[in-house]
Amino acid sequence: MTGLAIAIGGVLAAVCVLYVALPFLREPDPASDLLDEPGALERRALELAERRDRALGALKELEFDHRTGKVSDEDYRELVGPLRQRVAEALRALELRAESNEERVRAAG
Amino acid sequence: MPELGRAALVLCLGLALFALVGGAYAAATRRRRLARSAQNALLAAFGAAAVASGVLLAALLRNDFSFVYVAEHTSLQLPTPYTISAFWGGQEGSLLLWLLVLTGFSAAAVAFARRTGPDLLAWVVPVLGLVTTFFAFMLVAVSSPFATQVAPADGAGLNPSLQNPYMMIHPPCLYLGYVGLTIPFAFAMGALLARRTDELWIVATRRWTLFAWTALGVGQLLGSHWAYVEVGWGGYYAWDPVENAALMPWLAATAFLHSVMIQEKRGMLKIWNMLLVILAFCLALFGTFLTRSGVISSIHSFTQSPLGSWFLGFICLITVGSAALLMSRLPLLRSRTRMESLVSREATFLYNNLLLVALCLTILWGVTFPILSEAVRGEQITVSAPYYNFFLRIFGIPLLLLMGIGPLVAWRRASLRSLGRSFAWPAGIALGAGIVLLLLGAGSSPIGLVAYTFSAFVLGSIGYEFARGTRARRALAGGSWLAAFAELVARNRRRYGGYIVHASIVLLAIGIVGSSAYDKVKEQKLSPGQTMAIGHYQLRYRELVKRNGPNATEWRALLDVRRGGHSLGTLSSGKNDYRAEQQVSNEVGIRTDHLTGEDLYVITDQINKDQSINFKVLVKPLVNLIWLSGFLFFAGSLVALWPSAAEQRRLAARYRELRALARA
Numbered sequence: 132m133t134g135l136a137i138a139i140g141g142v143l144a145a146v147c148v149l150y151v152a153l154p155f156l157r158e159p160d161p162a163s164d165l166l167d168e169p170g171a172l173e174r175r176a177l178e179l180a181e182r183r184d185r186a187l188g189a190l191k192e193l194e195f196d197h198r199t200g201k202v203s204d205e206d207y208r209e210l211v212g213p214l215r216q217r218v219a220e221a222l223r224a225l226e227l228r229a230e231s232n233e234e235r236v237r238a239a240g
Numbered sequence: 241m242p243e244l245g246r247a248a249l250v251l252c253l254g255l256a257l258f259a260l261v262g263g264a265y266a267a268a269t270r271r272r273r274l275a276r277s278a279q280n281a282l283l284a285a286f287g288a289a290a291v292a293s294g295v296l297l298a299a300l301l302r303n304d305f306s307f308v309y310v311a312e313h314t315s316l317q318l319p320t321p322y323t324i325s326a327f328w329g330g331q332e333g334s335l336l337l338w339l340l341v342l343t344g345f346s347a348a349a350v351a352f353a354r355r356t357g358p359d360l361l362a363w364v365v366p367v368l369g370l371v372t373t374f375f376a377f378m379l380v381a382v383s384s385p386f387a388t389q390v391a392p393a394d395g396a397g398l399n400p401s402l403q404n405p406y407m408m409i410h411p412p413c414l415y416l417g418y419v420g421l422t423i424p425f426a427f428a429m430g431a432l433l434a435r436r437t438d439e440l441w442i443v444a445t446r447r448w449t450l451f452a453w454t455a456l457g458v459g460q461l462l463g464s465h466w467a468y469v470e471v472g473w474g475g476y477y478a479w480d481p482v483e484n485a486a487l488m489p490w491l492a493a494t495a496f497l498h499s500v501m502i503q504e505k506r507g508m509l510k511i512w513n514m515l516l517v518i519l520a521f522c523l524a525l526f527g528t529f530l531t532r533s534g535v536i537s538s539i540h541s542f543t544q545s546p547l548g549s550w551f552l553g554f555i556c557l558i559t560v561g562s563a564a565l566l567m568s569r570l571p572l573l574r575s576r577t578r579m580e581s582l583v584s585r586e587a588t589f590l591y592n593n594l595l596l597v598a599l600c601l602t603i604l605w606g607v608t609f610p611i612l613s614e615a616v617r618g619e620q621i622t623v624s625a626p627y628y629n630f631f632l633r634i635f636g637i638p639l640l641l642l643m644g645i646g647p648l649v650a651w652r653r654a655s656l657r658s659l660g661r662s663f664a665w666p667a668g669i670a671l672g673a674g675i676v677l678l679l680l681g682a683g684s685s686p687i688g689l690v691a692y693t694f695s696a697f698v699l700g701s702i703g704y705e706f707a708r709g710t711r712a713r714r715a716l717a718g719g720s721w722l723a724a725f726a727e728l729v730a731r732n733r734r735r736y737g738g739y740i741v742h743a744s745i746v747l748l749a750i751g752i753v754g755s756s757a758y759d760k761v762k763e764q765k766l767s768p769g770q771t772m773a774i775g776h777y778q779l780r781y782r783e784l785v786k787r788n789g790p791n792a793t794e795w796r797a798l799l800d801v802r803r804g805g806h807s808l809g810t811l812s813s814g815k816n817d818y819r820a821e822q823q824v825s826n827e828v829g830i831r832t833d834h835l836t837g838e839d840l841y842v843i844t845d846q847i848n849k850d851q852s853i854n855f856k857v858l859v860k861p862l863v864n865l866i867w868l869s870g871f872l873f874f875a876g877s878l879v880a881l882w883p884s885a886a887e888q889r890r891l892a893a894r895y896r897e898l899r900a901l902a903r904a
Contacts, residue, residue: 133243140247143291147251147284151258154276166270168359169436173898177438180894185507192505192651198712202650203658210652 176228183221190214242307245295245386252288252339253376255281259369267362267433275362279350282365285372286343293340296333296385300326306391309333315397315820317791322403328411329402331532331547332385337412338528339375341419346372349423349448356895357440364430371422374554383547397820400792406466413459414486418524420452421489424496425521428514429562432569437510442500443891447881449500453493454877460486461870472826472843474761474858476866479628481607485527488607491600492520495593501734502586505651510573511566512593518562519597523604525555530607581653588646592639599635603628633687637694640749643742644670644698647705662704669700688757695746702739702746709736729879737880744872747865751837754862763845767852775859777840778802782810784851792816794827797844797853801831813842813855837864 149156169177193214197207263278265271296309300323305311313326313333328334346368353361379385424445431441463483464476477483496516502509529551566573579586606623613621648662673696674689682689706725713731714724729736762774766781773779780800787794796814800807813829829842839860846854 133241136241136244136247139241139291140244140251143248143288144251147255147281147288150284151255151277151281153280154273158273161273164272166266166272166275166358166362168270168434169898174436174438177894177898180897181439182507184890184894185505189505189651195709195712196650198716199708200712201648201658201662201708203655203661206650206653206655206658 172228176225179221179225179228183218183225186214186217186221190218241295242299242386242388245292245299246380246384248288248292248295249376249380249384249386252285252292252343253373253380255285255288256343256369256372256376259285260366260373261369263362263366263369267359267366270359270362272358275358275365278365278369279354279361282343282350282368282372283347285376286340286347289336289340289343289376292379292386293327293336296336297324297327300324303395304391305393305395306388307385308387308389309385311389311392311395313395313398315395315791317820318395318398318403319790321405321408322398325402325408325411326398328415329398329407330385332379332383334411334415335375335379335383335532335547336385337415338419339372339379341412341415342372342375342422345419345423345448346426349426349444353427353444356444357436360427360430360434360436360440360444362430363433364426367426367429367433368422371426374550378547378550382550394820397791397818400816400818400821400823400825401470403791403818404466404470406462406470410459410462410466413455413462415459417452417454417456417459417486418489418527420448420455421493421521421524423448423452424517425562428517429565432514432565435569435572437569437572439504442504442513446500447883449493449497450877450881453490453497454874454881456486456490456493457877458870458874460490461867461873465867465870468863469828469830470825472828474828474841474843474856474860476755476863479606479625481610482527482531484603484607484628485523485530488600488603489520489523489527491596491603492516492523495596495600496520498589498596499593502589506586507577508575508579508586509590510575511570514566514573516593516597518559518566519600522555522559522562523600525551525558526604529555583649583659584653585646585649585651588642588649592642592646595635595639595642599631599639602631602635636749637687637690640691640694640698640746643745644694644701647739647742648701665704666697666700670694670697672696682758685753685757688753691749691753691757695750698742698746702743705739706736730884731886733882733884734880737876737878737882740876740879741873742876744869744876747869747872751862751865751867751869754837754865755839755860758861760859761856762858763854763856765848765852765854767850772855772857774840774857776803777808777857777859779811779842779855779857781853781855784814784847784853789816791820792818795844795847796827797829797847797855799829799842801840811840811842813844815844815847832864834864837862837868839863 190211193202193207193210196202197204202210259278259281262274262281266274266278296307299307299310300314301320303310303314303316303323309330309332313330314323318326326333328337349368350361350365353364427441427445431437460483463486467478468476496513499509499516500513503513529548532547532551579590581587606627609623610620613619644666648659648666650658670693674693677689677692682692706728709728710721710725713728714721717724717727719727760775762772764772766772768781768783771778771780778801780802782798782800785796785798787796794814794816796812799811799813801811802808808831811829811831814827816825816827818825826843831840833839841858841860843856843858844853845856848854
């Protein structure tokens with residue numbers, strides 16, 4: 132029994148070590164070993180995308196709440212303007228960012 | 241094969257340690273292959289933990305008493321299902337189950353999160369590695385389930401109160417909850433370490449948190465039902481420290497599930513949410529410490545063990561480490577958004593959070609007070625049920641009311657006119673219900689009357705929300721009412737799943753109030769042939785019978801039950817004398833009225849030599865709503881957990897855009 136246990140344990144350990152070493156075995160000499168990490172530009176874009184999605188979600192929810200009667204006409208009129216403005220701002224900022232990025236690529240290439 | 245079990249645990253420890261050290265180094269130096277290798281180590285650790293668990297399970301099923309654990313927790317007479325449940329019936333086995341679930345969840349979380357945010361995942365892995373290393377170390381060095389001995393002829397058996405079908409599912413369910421809270425904690429810490437203040441960690445862990453919270457909630461309800469039918473004292477929750485230990489992280493996670501919505505919708509409360517995740521995880525660890533340290537006496541705790549100081553050290557490390565990390569990232573987390581009005585959905589969520597956290601900390605104070613009093617004054621002063629009941633009313637009743645108010649209030653701000661229109665129906669229903677209940681005599685318990693009136697308000701508010709949502713959806717898309725209702729729920733599963741969960745909490749509250757504020761208790765000694773009356777029931781003690789079960793001698797008193805002159809059949813209540821364990825347990829008799837949800841509950845307190853019996857009989861109105869609420873809770877959680885295709889598409893598009901940006 133002990134012999135069998137040692138054998139199974141040995142195989143288990145070997146399989147685990149092999150699996151852990153797999154990234155190095157698959158790519159022994161990679162062109163780049165750097166971890167993908169969002170740069171400052173990407174972080175800013177992500178922040179804008181979140182802001183856009185948040186504003187769009189809020190607008191959608193406001194429309195539905197108005198339809199159900201939870202939000203009165205007066206409240207709706209008061210809230211919808213700033214929300215639409217927020218969506219437009221976020222979209223505009225994202226577009227500007229995309230354009231400047233394209234220009235940067237064009238200039239580099 | 242104890243050697244294989246030990247080897248698998250040592251391997252698991254090594255892999256976890258590699259995930260911790262290698263993973264941290266890879267994340268700090270941005271090494272891609274090493275980070276991937278550390279992720280693989282976590283996945284492999286699950287394999288090693290599964291092998292170790294397989295070895296213990298095989299030993300249990302083979303009644304291999306050369307394993308000390310098997311000999312201490314099973315016997316030859318023990319039925320097979322309870323032999324399996326003995327896996328988590330003892331200290332070492334339950335710790336191994338914890339490790340198995342932890343490595344399984346870690347592997348799944350890593351596998352699911354590989355596609356998004358590799359930099360975040362790189363920091364998540366060492367955090368998961370740290371927790372796994374601790375538990376694997378405990379099993380290797382402090383509390384091994386693979387200790388061996390010269391096999392005795394038979395084992396000591398399993399504690400009789402654990403020989404109940406609920407023990408097959410209640411502890412694993414709680415473990416899924418406790419351990420599940422590790423995943424949001426690891427992602428939150430990963431986000432702080434990676435200096436990522438966006439929502440990715442929330443998106444990646446949303447379902448994990450909900451799953452852990454659901455499992456913890458269902459686990460507690462199962463435990464309550466086990467206490468009700470098995471422990472035999474007539475109640476279902478005794479404010480026992482170990483029961484509280486499961487309730488506290490659940491309350492913290494409930495607060496988090498609400499406040500995280502404010503972060504998602506308004507970009508606020510980032511620091512508060514981090515705090516709640518840390519609190520929930522630390523409380524989950526604290527619960528484990530309470531169960532295993534022996535510092536408190538509880539029916540649910542394991543015996544005194546050397547694990548306590550290790551756990552305390554680990555809790556301190558996690559608390560201090562995560563708090564320091566949070567402090568260092570405070571400038572990144574400050575939100576520019578402000579709350580627009582104190583009358584808004586986000587404001588009600590905030591009030592709900594404050595009440596939940598206050599209740600959680602009050603319970604924590606009650607649980608730790610005996611430990612602190614012993615440390616300071618040398619005597620253990622226990623905080624009993626009146627303390628907890630007082631604070632449950634103080635914080636619970638407003639929480640109940642807020643559950644009804646929240647859905648009626650719009651995000652950002654609400655005018656008085658909107659509120660008046662939204663509140664009219666639910667408030668009318670509540671007022672009507674209150675008057676009817678008062679006329680029916682519910683005023684005998686003022687707090688009960690208030691709780692029931694508020695419950696009616698919440699149910700009215702939820703029903704109203706579903707009704708006007710369905711009407712609006714139908715007006716928008718046409719079709720039948722049923723199709724509009726299904727569409728409404730499918731389009732916003734989290735919101736409407738949440739409402740179903742709220743309805744379950746109301747059922748729970750109605751059941752708790754009914755069975756505690758309006759119950760009846762009577763104790764009486766009866767000889768065969770004698771009768772007693774309680775409420776509208778008459779009981780006649782017919783005879784005492786004895787039979788031999790597979791592992792116990794069973795004594796049962798047979799009672800004829802009548803109500804209003806009609807026979808309701810026979811009820812049996814008695815005691816089991818477990819042979820191998822040499823312990824006696826109460827086997828209560830329960831007659832359920834499925835129409836009213838009321839239970840007639842008979843405890844055989846003492847069987848005398850002349851066959852007379854000291855009975856304790858309880859009538860518990862509406863108690864079955866508590867168990868019914870469990871099904872509704874699970875259904876609501878399932879609706880909220882179910883992935884929404886539209887949301888998945890939106891998130892996929894967001895991260896695709898960013899990847900494209902990165903490539904450009």
